[in-house]
Amino acid sequence: MAELEAGLHLDDVALPDNEPPTAEALCRERGAASLCGLLLLRRALATRPGFLATAAAPRSISLLRMPSLEWLDDVGYAWSCVTEEHDRQAERGEVAALERELGDPRLVAVRVRQQQGKRIGSRRGAYVIRVRGAAPRMAEAEFLSALSQGRPVHVLAADPGMVHPTVRLGVQQGLRVGLPDAALLADLALLLRGEAEGSVPHAALPIVPPGLAGRAAEVLPLHLLLADRPGISAQQMLDHLDRMLDPHHAPWTEEADPEGDGGAARPVARRDLRREVRLDDLPGMGAAGPWARQVAADLRAYRSGALPWTELCRGAVLAGPPGTGKSTIVRAMAAEAEVPLVTGSLAEWQGSRDGHLGDLLRSMRDCFATARRQAPCVLLIDEIDSFPSRASIRHRHRDYVLQVVNGLLELLDGALPRDGVVVVGTCNDPSDLDPALLRPGRLEEVIPVPLPDAEALVEILRVHLGRGRGGGDGSVDHGMPVSEDDLLDLGHAALEREATGAVVERWCRDARRRAAAQGRSVTAADLRTVLGPGRPPVTPALRHRTAIHEAGHVLAYEAAAPGCVLEARLTLRGPLAGATELHPDRNPAVPPLHTPRSLWLTLRAQLAGRAAEEELLGVASSGAGGSPQSDLALATRMALTLLGAHGVGCEPEALCWHGPPEHLSDPGTRALLPPDLRESVQELLTSAYAGARDLVRANTALVNDIAGTLLGTGRLDGQAIAKLLGAHGISDPAADADEPEAAQAGEARR
Known part of the structure; x- marks a missing residue:
């Protein structure tokens, strides 16, 4: 037969016999993080059946939103494996069609080679943009050149706001890759050990520890790299992950002399006795207590996919006298929801560099961008009454302050979405807040945090003296002989002094320090000494x-x-x-x-x-x-x-x-x-x-x-x-x- 137009002869070509490795095999070989990235990506693609086909179309622009910046490389690698696998499946379909059309396998091979040479617009020629850092950087000329060649563009970014504006303008479709959860980690552990769920007896299936299940969204590629060790079972891997994410877990230290007569050194785990503050540790919160518990429950449901963002509270302002624990309530709410806490304030943003308006606004945007990357999370803006009402500004720096307040309003409810980010402001006096801050979709409402009453002050004393709330055994743990009657009397004494939770905490700390200096446990007398005589009694x-x-x-x-x-x-x-x-x-x-x-x-x-x-x-x-x-x-x-x-x-x-x-x-x-x-x-x-x-x-x-x-x-x-x-x-x-x-x-x- 004569030579064909590509200069190929039938005798020179043949169809390949070796099947390339699958995306799963490639990601497994690269490591646990890449395999986890593949599972996350497949879960997201399952909700968008036509996404891969559209991403292959000439001049299409597709945006993949990463779970966080830490996942960019591993999910990006999984994306390249999935797209190549999708290409091969498309080519097999083409080969099957050619076989039906041409019959001779050699003719089919020649035609396949010719089509591969012309496949400039295929996904193999896709222009991939990986967005890193806080500022959008991209060779715009290369991007436009890729489009002019008919190549599709794939944008991988943790924060869509950091994507170059020119690229964002042309995005046709987007896909959000979620964070890990307990079920996905169990599947990952089985796959890494070379097992499939159906081949393992039900009784032998790994159990995700409760602590890890609640913190699954915090798992990062580094954790998986450290947890995936040769020779361990799927259950051992999950247990190791659980220990790494346990807030009470500390690195192992070595005790004993490794060269001494006692033999090999034994690693001893030192556990930090402090723990995250929870809402149950904070009595006397008033209306802020039920609100914080509801928001924490909603965030857990949102993280698990049981509740859409449209059903969640967007934010609020906690207002009350100094020392009533407004910021502590927000920290406890984030801990209760098992989500990250991001913090910021006008003073922090203004002091980030030299206080110029551009630097302040950039710091504010970076803080919100960090929160969006860690979503679901809670963003705390402390002393939010530092942002005054625009109607009250009369001084010569009015233009500066107006742009600062407008910048905050834009970040709260502007063009960039903040799905999964609950923003909470704290202040002493909400009367000067700009009304626009409290509109629906922004901070929405002011929740008062009152001074604690006598009952709440007694419970606060219990917490800071070392015993959990609602003790009832008549004394405090650790051998401190403070009776229930003494606690009630001290609670009323604190009420007389209009004490806040912060003041009570300081009193307890001073009393413990006083007792420790004398080598004994704290007593009610120590607390009364610290409290002092107080004001004259009211007749x-x-x-x-x-x-x-x-x-x-x-x-x-x-x-x-x-x-x-x-x-x-x-x-x-x-x-x-x-x-x-x-x-x-x-x-x-x-x-x-x-x-x-x-x-x-x-x-x-x-x-x-x-x-x-x-x-x-x-x-x-x-x-x-x-x-x-x-x-x-x-x-x-x-x-x-x-x-x-x-x-x-x-x-x-x-x-x-x-x-x-x-x-x-x-x-x-x-x-x-x-x-x-x-x-x-x-x-x-x-x-x-x-x-x-x-x-x-x-x-x-x-x-x-x-x-x-x-x-x-x-x-x-x-x-x-x-x-x-x-x-x-x-x-x-x-x-x-x-x-x-x-x-x-x-x-x-x-």
Whole structure:
């Protein structure tokens, strides 16, 4: 037969007899990490049946999202093996078709050789981009040249945000390769030992230890390299992985002299007695406790594939006084969910280099990119109130701060997805947070973390003295003779001092150090010494007056905005000895917009403590005034700024802007204000105080009931308050007024 166009003769060609190794064999030969990468890749491809075919198409651009940067090489190698295997299967189909068409095997071989020479656009000619590092780097000319030649492009990246923008623009399909789980690790161990699940008796199948099952997503190629040792069984390999990922496990150290008479040295495992803090170790969390437990459960379900990201909480802000354990709650939540914790703050990002805007924004982006690579995870932004509300920025660096806040908003809910990343901010005062931070899809809600009550303080003492919660045997472990009665007494002493969990921890640490210096165990006397004498005790008469005062506040605030009171409490020591705390999201003093009615109702609530004292005890004390944060000071500032800066409640002929709120609230400039404005403020406060007395007078039994319960328990939460209100109901004399007294004050003056 004549020679063919490729210069080949039938006698010179033959079909190959040797079958190339499979993808599984190639990955097994390379090591445990590559074989694991193959299993992860096949699991992802099973959800996208047409992905390989599309990836072979000329000029197609396919993106493979790696589980993390550490998996890039091994999953990338598995991808090359799978694509080559897919090519061979496609060629076998072509050969079978040619055999049916040509008949002669030699003609088939010649045609196959010719087609291989022309297969420029096949996957063997694919242009592969592996994205590493924090900045996208790529030879753009080579990429465009590959496309012009008709070659497909395969992009392998742990973070799609790091892919070159030109490449990202043309991506046609994407595939997300997930992290390992317990079932995949069991399959991997069997494959590495040369066994298949069906060939092993059920009783002999390896069991993934519970600790490893919970931390399977943390397994990295390095762990597999260390765990895959010759001569060990599949079960031994899994047990070795479990030990490596156990947070209590420490490297082995060598004890005994290897050359001494005692024979060979024996490795002794030293175990770190510290452990990760869990949510059960944190009593007194308030509403943050149930929220954190739910988020932890949802993250575990998301990691296992049982819950989609669309069903998870995107984030929240934990707000409370310093030392209440907000950051500790977030760490415990991540530990409970068995996911990584990534941390950041404005101070950290700004201090990463020299504080230039570009460096700050780059550090912020890098932190979020790290979180996306480790997803599912928790990202903690500490002191998030460092990002101010954009509406409050008045200084000359406004443009700088605006771009910083806008950068954070973009990262929370911008073009780049953050699937699997729950963002939690912590702060002391959420009132100055930009409202855009709390929108759905970003941080969504503010969750208060209150000061611990007496019961919680007792449990905190138990935790830090060494005994688990809910002991009940009358003493603390490790021989420390602190009885249950002593713990209760110390808990009340801590409550008198308005102690936080952090303060109690320091007290316990100081007491242990004091006892250790004397060579003995800690005692209750050590703790009392550390606590000190405390403030003078509150007399029964003052405590009763304080309970009446706080009951008046509770009544008026609940009448203005039902459900707004988070907590009312008394202390056993100190001059004020009481406080009423409002829910950050329902505080009637900070609505989106004030009207004359909402202003009057809020002023009434701020002055209702004084009104309750006067109505029920015959005379008001000085407790409502004095400091800049007193009831009277807050009410005066609020009336002054809303009348003078916002014009709320002003008559048309008196309407005037007297300056910004911060100017009007400055005591140094208040004397310079127009007399008519000062007169309007005084009339408004007088009207609101009269309304507060009317409200207390109409609900005397309810105020006494709230005060009596508060005297008995020392603290009332929102549920207890709702129960009391439900039993009595609130009779509000101003309920039917359209604009009670607030608008009437100006009319009377006119």
